[in-house]
Amino acid sequence: NAGVTQTPKFQVLKTGQSMTLQCAQDMNHEYMSWYRQDPGMGLRLIHYSVGAGITDQGEVPNGYNVSRSTTEDFPLRLLSAAPSQTSVYFCASSYGQLNTEAFFGQGTRLTVV
Amino acid sequence: QQQVKQSPQSLIVQKGGISIINCAYENTAFDYFPWYQQFPGKGPALLIAIRPDVSEKKEGRFTISFNKSAKQFSLHIMDSQPGDSATYFCAAMSGKLIFGQGTELSVKP
Numbered sequence: 326n327a328g329v330t331q332t333p334k335f336q337v338l339k340t341g342q343s344m345t346l347q348c349a350q351d352m353n354h355e356y357m358s359w360y361r362q363d364p365g366m367g368l369r370l371i372h373y374s375v376g377a378g379i380t381d382q383g384e385v386p387n388g389y390n391v392s393r394s395t396t397e398d399f400p401l402r403l404l405s406a407a408p409s410q411t412s413v414y415f416c417a418s419s420y421g422q423l424n425t426e427a428f429f430g431q432g433t434r435l436t437v438v
Numbered sequence: 439q440q441q442v443k444q445s446p447q448s449l450i451v452q453k454g455g456i457s458i459i460n461c462a463y464e465n466t467a468f469d470y471f472p473w474y475q476q477f478p479g480k481g482p483a484l485l486i487a488i489r490p491d492v493s494e495k496k497e498g499r500f501t502i503s504f505n506k507s508a509k510q511f512s513l514h515i516m517d518s519q520p521g522d523s524a525t526y527f528c529a530a531m532s533g534k535l536i537f538g539q540g541t542e543l544s545v546k547p
Binding site: 329368373381383384415419427429431 | 441481535539
């Protein structure tokens with residue numbers, strides 16, 4: 326079982342460039358979410374989705390866009406990268422509120438120069 | 439503002455000792471309180487979780503203590519081992535999962 330797959334694992338961007346971080350899960354989970362991890366800040370929720378076609382903002386949504394066209398995929402888009410977006414990004418999925426264990430991907434380490 | 443506050447930021451414990459990590463929250467709508475463990479280079483993984491209708495949950499060497507009136511919960515690791523060295527996150531859920539700042543635990547042999 327693949328679980329939650331994130332691509333790429335590493336990425337270097339120049340300020341102002343755009344890119345999409347990919348996240349796919351094969352567990353038929355309804356809930357998917359994106360977090361960023363920074364030293365001393367823990368994991369902060371960027372955006373989340375409770376099902377296909379439904380997304381909502383988390384704690385730190387500015388500078389990021391998401392869409393959920395299928396149950397399996399939840400891409401995170403950076404439209405104009407900034408150095409403040411240098412971080413490790415994690416995608417997570419879970420069945421929903423009744424079974425709320427979140428399964429995480431391996432992360433994407435993004436550096437914006 | 440941080441909805442879930444975690445302390446300490448780092449913790450050093452001798453092998454065989456007890457590791458204690460504390461968390462506090464403000465939102466009384468939270469109804470699920472998990473702890474996640476993260477090893478370097480890996481994503482977090484669920485360790486143990488509790489719901490607010492119980493005051494304690496134990497799984498092996500790991501125990502969650504929950505104080506609903508104080509809006510606090512803590513993780514106790516008994517007989518800590520070097521293999522427990524990792525970063526631990528508390529979290530709380532009410533429709534979305536919110537994490538604390540993390541505690542870097544180092545267990546010395």
